[in-house]
Amino acid sequence: MRTITCLCIALYMSCIAAYSTDYLPNRIIVKFKESGHTLTLSHKRTAVLCATLPAVEALNARYKCNAAEELSSRKNNGTKPRMYALNFPAGSDMKRIIEEYQNTGAFEFVERDAYGEGTGRKVQRSTKKSQKKRADLNLIPDDTNFGTQWSLRNTGTFSLAPAKVGADIRMTDAWTVTQGDSSVIVAILDSGCDFDHPEFSGRTWRNTADTPGNGLDDDGNGFADDVRGWNFAYNNANVNDDYGHGTNVSSIIGMNGNNGRGLAGVDWRCKLMNLKVLDSTNRGLYSWWAAAIAYASDNGARVINMSLGGTTASAAMQSAIAEAIANNSIVVVSMGNDNRENPSYPAATPGAMAVGCTNPDDTRTTSFPWNSAKGSNFGSHISVTAPGNFIYGLDHRNRTVYSSYWSGTSQSAPHVSGLCALLLAQNP
Secondary structure, three states, rough: OEEEEEOOOOOOOOHHHHHHHHEEEEEEEEEEOOOOOOOOOOOOOOOOOOHHHHHHHHHHHOOOOOEEEEEOOOOOOOOOOOOEEEEOOOOOOOOHHHHHHOOOEEEEEEEEEEEEOEEEEEEOOOOOOOOOOOOOOOOOOOOOOOOOOOOOOOOOOOOOOOOOOOOOOOOHHHHHOOOOOOOOEEEEEEEEOOOOOOOHHHHOOOOHHHHHHHOOOOOOOOOOOOOOOOOOOOOOOOOOOOOOOOHHHEEEEEEEOOOOOOOOOOOOOOEEEEEOOOOOOOEEEEEHHHHHHHHHHHHHOEEEOOOEEOOOOOOOHHHHHHHHHHHEEEEEEEEEEOOOOOOOOOOOOOOOOEEEEEOOOOOOOOEOOEHHHEOOOOOOOEEEEEOOOOOOEEEEEEOOOOOOOEEEEEHHHHHHHHHHHHHHOOOO
């Protein structure tokens, strides 16, 4: 990631700040109102400069802004206003900083950099073969554990919860029409992925314009060695999964299917672009998410899956999603697991496709096995519901295990993303 050593986080409106106090200290996100303005690190790397706006440069100096990271599209070419995250020394008066930056009149918004998290939990491993055979559908894959995947083919005999015949997404019908296309890129903004799992063989997106392992930014996109994507959480090219959430989500979207092993993904051909935006504790900053949305869209992702969320509204997220949609990307986001109508973000962001969670009996999930008080969020901003409870997927620590399942709206969103990829394969 291009580090002009300043992470900016800003306040869009004072009312937005009331949603959450879970912010990274000493950091804001800002977006210029007009194009042509940039923030650059001084030659001695001690100050953040803004040659076109002396008032902004003066504030950077006064408050000792020491880092700036561009979050907007790298293909901007100066034609659109740029967005940055800015860092300040520990103990800085962030309320005053936000007010003064906003008062310059140079910025569309100035806001704090909030935290969010992945919206699914691993429950346990189960060795049960959960469903009986059903012969009324078309292409039934030969994956050995396919019978546990009620969300793709529900026989009504799921052993872990009440089930309803046909309460699924009818994948065995869909696969007779299309099984996907390698030209369709799906970006998964999550905790990373176990790329070397056999079920992902041949499915990983690669940035062919960059040479692996030479430490250089060969294609000039601001990221060195980003052959498999980028780790926005730790600012490096290692996008391996250190938590497990991303591997499960990726497997729901795009495991290889009908290959005589394990489980089947929704789409068997699309390319999977994994961008790490959650750290080893399953948490992430909005600035990471906004930058990753821009990266995914810049690199041709037609579908962007975000199985994550926070409670704070964000103008930065809204800006990033709007630009991605304008660039012909679909942004699919989980609704959150607080069992309430209150909006979560970026699910409630205009333009995002917000996905709620259903059970094997086709009801809204009001209780997850990992916490009976938790369930799928709902509300007027919802776009669609999809299966998300008791969803089997890959284990990031054991490539021979196919008996672990997760529950949450995190698992609902990838069903929708996989379906979007299939529809794009059918008709771009």
